[in-house]
Amino acid sequence: xxxxxxxxxxxxxxxxxxxxxxxxxxxxxxxxxxxxxxxxxxxxxxxxxxxxxxxxxxxxxxxxxxxxxxxxxxxxxxxxxxxxxxxxxxxxxxxxxxxxxxxxxxxxxxxxxxxxxxxxxxxxxxxxxxxxxxxxxxxxxxxxxxxxxxxxxxxxxxxxxxxxxxxxxxxxxxxxxxxxxxxxxxxxxxxxxxxxxxxxxxxxxxxxxxxxxxxxxxxxxxxxxxxxxxxxxxxxxxxxxxxxxxxxxxxxxxxxxxxxxxxxxxxxxxxxxxxxxxxxxxxxxxxxxxxxxxxxxxxxxxxxxxxxxxxxxxxxxxxxxxxxxxxxxxxxxxxxxxxxxxxxxxxxxxxxxxxxxxxxxxxxxxxxxxxxxxxxxxx
Numbered sequence: 001x002x003x004x005x006x007x008x009x010x011x012x013x014x015x016x017x018x019x020x021x022x023x024x025x026x027x028x029x030x031x032x033x034x035x036x037x038x039x040x041x042x043x044x045x046x047x048x049x050x051x052x053x054x055x056x057x058x059x060x061x062x063x064x065x066x067x068x069x070x071x072x073x074x075x076x077x078x079x080x081x082x083x084x085x086x087x088x089x090x091x092x093x094x095x096x097x098x099x100x101x102x103x104x105x106x107x108x109x110x111x112x113x114x115x116x117x118x119x120x121x122x123x124x125x126x127x128x129x130x131x132x133x134x135x136x137x138x139x140x141x142x143x144x145x146x147x148x149x150x151x152x153x154x155x156x157x158x159x160x161x162x163x164x165x166x167x168x169x170x171x172x173x174x175x176x177x178x179x180x181x182x183x184x185x186x187x188x189x190x191x192x193x194x195x196x197x198x199x200x201x202x203x204x205x206x207x208x209x210x211x212x213x214x215x216x217x218x219x220x221x222x223x224x225x226x227x228x229x230x231x232x233x234x235x236x237x238x239x240x241x242x243x244x245x246x247x248x249x250x251x252x253x254x255x256x257x258x259x260x261x262x263x264x265x266x267x268x269x270x271x272x273x274x275x276x277x278x279x280x281x282x283x284x285x286x287x288x289x290x291x292x293x294x295x296x297x298x299x300x301x302x303x304x305x306x307x308x309x310x311x312x313x314x315x316x317x318x319x320x321x322x323x324x325x326x327x328x329x330x331x332x333x334x335x336x337x338x339x340x341x342x343x344x345x346x347x348x349x350x351x352x353x354x355x356x357x358x359x360x361x362x363x364x365x366x367x368x369x370x371x372x373x374x375x376x377x378x379x
Contacts, residue, residue: 199227
């Protein structure tokens, strides 16, 4: 198949532009064939995954590429079997420390392998996820790291996903044991004597949101702790493609306080929302942790230097990124034994949690909440 592709595309090189001087693009070729760009790239790259397409489809793609004069720039190298040593990375954004830590571990592991990463972000746009994946394939990426990014179709090249959702059969997955982490966090607060616990739920569309929220209910049921709707708020993205995570946490805490329902501890969806919430709690006159204990999830770099240093559930983000790189390199070497990996987090206790205060009268504390209370409908 490869020799046929090489001969036909070489023959079409002179005719790679039409009479108007326009060079046909992959998008136009895909529209002409009524196939996805990923499918066309896979077939024309002649990688082993191309054999999953019918022979008739492969023949039609090659002949149309020849007739219309389509020839990507990277074909000269791929047809000579010279690797690009390029790995694509697709992530929502790098504004909250989570993805940045994963990428740092991933790239550190790549340093001595000869591979280079090319990073793109989609800011939670599913359309951009698919577009970025197709673009990376078009430009010769040999593998993909997909962080909380699920394309609608197989990219046709080795891929490793870091996410909570189930991964498709065409990729390997690294996930975190959210249930174990949430269990540790709530048990820590209960062991300190907290029973009135508020929760900041993750935003819609995040793979970890439902996983962690289900774990909250399971753990609280076991411990006999009530999950009060009046003490539950959900993070809402301030912009459709915004990255203002700390501000979202601050607003979530503000909404909790307005409800006037007393709580002595707060479990936040992640560290950034926890840090934003602590800012709002202090602004409202509450001391952390003397009045309200706060606990996060992730253990990003800023968690340990916050004021006070944040108690959190640590994901070994750098190690997870390095593991993703190792798995991807093995997959590129045709290692068929690569399997999914589930990582167990650990609780890191710092200064943002302590037993509920016994010196502050309950009435005075309730009065503090009443001063900021407004009528807000529960979730």
